[in-house]
Amino acid sequence: MRKCINLLLITIMCLFAHSSFAVSIHFNSLGYLPNQPKVATVSSEFESFQLVDAKSGKVVFENKTSEPVSQSDINVTVRFADFSAVTTVGTYFIKVSDSVKSPAFPISNNVYNSAFYTSMRAFYLWRCGTAVDGTHNGAHFSHEACHLEDGWLDSIGYPNKQKDGVGGWHDAGDHGKYVVNAGITVGMMFVAWEQFNNKLKDYNFDLPKSKSKLPDFLEEIKWETDWLLKMTYPDGSGRVSHKLTRTNFEGFVLPELDTEKRYFTVWSSAATADFVAVMAQAARYFKPYDKAYAQKCLDAAVLSYNFLKINPEDHKFEHRGFSTGGYQSADDDDRIWAAAELWETTGNAEYLADLETRLTNYNKKVDEVWDWGGVKNMAAFCYIQSKRSGKNEKLLSEVKKQAIEIANTIVSKAKADVFARPLGEYYWGSNGTVVRQVYNLQVANSIQPDKKYVETSLDAIAHIFGRNVYGRSQVTGIGINPPMNPHDRRSGGDTVVEPWAGYLVGGGTKATDWQDDWKSYSTNEVAINWQAALVYALAWFIE
Numbered sequence: 001m002r003k004c005i006n007l008l009l010i011t012i013m014c015l016f017a018h019s020s021f022a023v024s025i026h027f028n029s030l031g032y033l034p035n036q037p038k039v040a041t042v043s044s045e046f047e048s049f050q051l052v053d054a055k056s057g058k059v060v061f062e063n064k065t066s067e068p069v070s071q072s073d074i075n076v077t078v079r080f081a082d083f084s085a086v087t088t089v090g091t092y093f094i095k096v097s098d099s100v101k102s103p104a105f106p107i108s109n110n111v112y113n114s115a116f117y118t119s120m121r122a123f124y125l126w127r128c129g130t131a132v133d134g135t136h137n138g139a140h141f142s143h144e145a146c147h148l149e150d151g152w153l154d155s156i157g158y159p160n161k162q163k164d165g166v167g168g169w170h171d172a173g174d175h176g177k178y179v180v181n182a183g184i185t186v187g188m189m190f191v192a193w194e195q196f197n198n199k200l201k202d203y204n205f206d207l208p209k210s211k212s213k214l215p216d217f218l219e220e221i222k223w224e225t226d227w228l229l230k231m232t233y234p235d236g237s238g239r240v241s242h243k244l245t246r247t248n249f250e251g252f253v254l255p256e257l258d259t260e261k262r263y264f265t266v267w268s269s270a271a272t273a274d275f276v277a278v279m280a281q282a283a284r285y286f287k288p289y290d291k292a293y294a295q296k297c298l299d300a301a302v303l304s305y306n307f308l309k310i311n312p313e314d315h316k317f318e319h320r321g322f323s324t325g326g327y328q329s330a331d332d333d334d335r336i337w338a339a340a341e342l343w344e345t346t347g348n349a350e351y352l353a354d355l356e357t358r359l360t361n362y363n364k365k366v367d368e369v370w371d372w373g374g375v376k377n378m379a380a381f382c383y384i385q386s387k388r389s390g391k392n393e394k395l396l397s398e399v400k401k402q403a404i405e406i407a408n409t410i411v412s413k414a415k416a417d418v419f420a421r422p423l424g425e426y427y428w429g430s431n432g433t434v435v436r437q438v439y440n441l442q443v444a445n446s447i448q449p450d451k452k453y454v455e456t457s458l459d460a461i462a463h464i465f466g467r468n469v470y471g472r473s474q475v476t477g478i479g480i481n482p483p484m485n486p487h488d489r490r491s492g493g494d495t496v497v498e499p500w501a502g503y504l505v506g507g508g509t510k511a512t513d514w515q516d517d518w519k520s521y522s523t524n525e526v527a528i529n530w531q532a533a534l535v536y537a538l539a540w541f542i543e
């Protein structure tokens with residue numbers, strides 16, 4: 001009954017939101033950086049526009065919109081309103097007629113800071129094995145300590161035995177924990193740390209008090225790496241369980257109400273390789289703060305790498321009655337990533353040889369579209385950006401060339417899309433790839449700096465926060481008319497109307513089929529892998 005009342009309220013709020021905002025104007029509702037391009041997409045009937053200072057009411061800029069442009073996959077004809085000439089910090093709105101104007105937005109160097117805080121803090125709110133609570137815009141979210149029995153070993157040959165698997169983050173809209181998806185998630189967050197730690201090291205995410213001396217950003221990642229260390233088999237072999245879940249998905253309840261037994265499942269070589277990669281990264285980035293922990297991570301990475309070396313076949317996850325997320329993936333990309341990160345951490349020639357052999361064997365060394373099922377880019381980009389010597393110059397220049405070509409393709413796709421979407425296709429979770437491609441663009445920019453890579457990265461973020469066909473933010477609690485009904489068990493299971501804040505939803509699986517409906521797991525779920533890509537993209541552009 002409570003749910004019915006919530007849904008009714010939400011419906012009323014959505015109707016109100018729709019009627020109060022002009023969706024004739026599709027823009028980045030977070031705002032714009034002063035010295036970067038500023039473009040909105042407007043309905044084709046508007047041939048001119050004004051930019052108005054929200055405080056004084058004065059028109060600070062006016063111009064014609066572009067010629068009309070049509071796009072068939074979303075069946076729209078639109079024009080562009082370009083106000084890049086305005087570089088003065090302030091709060092503005094776009095006006096296309098006496099009655100049609102956008103909500104106010106800032107032009108400032110810190111327009112991404114608050115979204116970055118909230119989207120990174122979302123990981124804390126995903127913590128399993130502990131109580132969490134947080135407030136966003138006056139709404140309070142909390143759950144009690146959960147899943148303290150994690151987990152049971154029956155599935156891997158130890159009937160009625162338990163082992164400590166408490167901790168980590170819930171994976172997505174469900175409460176399960178999956179190593180393959182944790183891999184790309186933590187991997188992207190460590191890349192953010194590698195590249196932007198000057199900005200991140202002093203960032204405070206209001207985490208619970210702890211004795212740790214770690215910067216908050218690393219402390220939150222450690223919540224996950226601590227759990228990952230528990231996912232190895234108890235036999236000391238270095239094999240890693242594919243996941244820790246129930247046999248089937250739980251209902252739409254808060255985590256502490258999900259009390260059915262959860263199991264360590266059988267291992268897979270993809271999960272084991274991703275474990276190696278992430279533990280090798282952890283060894284690098286925790287070393288300045290905690291040498292003992294870094295060594296523990298490195299030892300775990302080497303043990304599992306050596307296990308994979310003597311077990312070279314692609315050992316798939318066997319479901320054996322589990323119907324929770326499959327995360328089934330061929331292991332070649334995971335193995336090359338493992339080799340890359342171990343080389344970057346240790347400089348050991350054996351790992352470099354493994355990496356270079358595998359990279360040589362790929363014709364396509366860099367991917368345009370990628371997610372948990374294909375992490376080759378993590379290896380290729382580590383190789384490109386590593387400062388270590390000894391690289392095969394011919395191979396390196398080929399990988400760089402391909403990275404540039406792919407980035408140029410991404411740029412051209414954004415330019416061809418009326419909402420500057422840099423990804424030319426739609427599928428489950430494609431919002432995550434829209435922001436993950438920012439890593440492709442960052443790598444290209446590091447090889448051959450060009451403002452088009454920076455601008456397309458900002459286009460990707462703008463698309464997520466409102467410059468899209470819906471004219472709506474794709475992140476709960478942030479930006480214009482954000483999702484209210486994500487496929488998220490915490491949001492569905494509590495009595496708070498607003499959804500848990502800061503979460504990127506998966507987005508349409510076709511150009512116009514996104515539904516803000518909790519039942520639509522294929523378009524409106526939340527997930528750690530997409531979230532990490534959002535955190536990465538925003539981290540580049542925070543002040």
Ligand SMILES: [Ca+2]
Nearest residue numbers: 329330333373
């Ligand atoms: Ca894979």
Ligand SMILES: [Ca+2]
Nearest residue numbers: 491492494496
């Ligand atoms: Ca709720």
